[in-house]
Amino acid sequence: MKKFSKQKTTIIVVLLLILVFLGLGMYWFINRNQAQEKADDKRNEQVSTKKVKNLNRSHVLIVYFSRSGQNYPGVNLKRGNTARIADEIKKVTGAQTFEIKPRVAYPKSYDKTVSQAEREQKNKARPKIKGELPKVSKYDTIFLxxxxxxxxxxxxxRTFxxxxxxxxxxxxxxxxxxxxxxxxxxxTIHSVFPKAKLKKGFEIKGENAASAKAKVDSWLHDLGY
Ligand SMILES: Cc1cc2nc3c(=O)[nH]c(=O)nc-3n(C[C@H](O)[C@H](O)[C@H](O)COP(=O)(O)O)c2cc1C
Structure with missing residues (x-):
């Protein structure tokens, strides 16, 4: 009787051990598959995000006008304020850029430029742009x-x-x-292009343009760039 119960106990222990090993094996197998699936999903996601970003970039154009030189009496800008924002947009989006340059440069003097701009606005002038304009039909999104x-x-x-x-x-x-x-x-933009979709823009005081990187990046991030 004692011998039988010893044998029985051994069999039960062996069976239990087999069950434990089987369980551990199954657990390892399922976990490995799930980890593999997750890794595959992540890789696919990265590939498709890259594709979308590349796709977007080729359809995006940055067009801007900016005047460097004397900004306010005593303030000389090597690079215009708006140009600095355009530079950051280009850095983040990788999009093509077109700078609107006047065929006849604006005066170096700030005051003279202010007077000229006032006359141009009163006369609804369309000052000529230097060089050829980009073919906008190639793009579906324009940063202006x-x-x-x-x-x-x-x-x-307005000429552009x-x-x-x-x-x-x-x-x-x-x-x-x-x-x-x-x-x-x-x-003005809405009245000239009533059928365009106007997305959330970015506006900042010129004196803060040089240090606006974080703000520009966050705005672009919200737009999906
Ligand atoms: C001709 C002219 C007119 C301006 N008119 C205004 C104005 O009406 N309101 C304003 O807030 N700033 C005005 N400014 C200031 C500019 O908008 C500001 O300095 C801007 O950051 C200049 O950008 P930029 O360096 O890219 O040309 C004017 C500047 C110039 C040269």
Whole structure:
């Protein structure tokens, strides 16, 4: 009787051990598969995000106007304020850039430029742009950058807007100013391109443009870049 129960105990222990090993084996197998699946999903996700980013980049164009040189009496800018924002957008999105340059440069003097810009706005002038314009039909998203001049978009940017059709495209405005915020500029964009989709833009005081990297990056991040 004693012998039988000893044998029985041994068999039960062996069976239990087999069960434990089987259980551990199954656990390891399932875990390994799940980890493998997760790794595959992550890799696929990275590949498709990369694809989307590349795809987006090739359809995005940054167009901007900015005036370097004397900004305010005593303030000389090597690079214009709006140009600095454009540089950061380019860095983050990798998009193509087109800088609107006047065929006849604006005066070096700030005051003379202010007077000229006032006349241009009063006369609804369309100052000529240097060089060829980009073929905007290739792009579906346009970042449009400008300084506020007399509470609105500089007339040289209006020249650009007259010569391209941005209806049915996405326009993302960005702007620098002394104190006017957007001024009338968003209304102007909407009135020229009523069928464009106007996305959340970025506006900042010119004096803060050089240190705006973090703000620009966060705005772009919110837009999906
Ligand atoms: C001709 C001219 C007109 C301006 N008019 C305004 C204005 O109405 N409101 C404002 O806040 N700033 C005005 N400014 C200031 C500019 O918007 C500001 O300095 C801007 O950052 C300049 O950008 P930029 O360096 O890219 O040209 C004016 C500047 C100039 C040269």
């Amino acid at each position: 950058g400008y300084p506020i001049w007399w509470d609105d978009i500089p007339m040289i940017v 807007m007259d010569q391209v059709d941005l209806n049915n495209k996405t326009i993302i405005p960005f702007s620098t100013n002394a104190s006017s915020g957007w001024g009338k500029s968003l209304n």
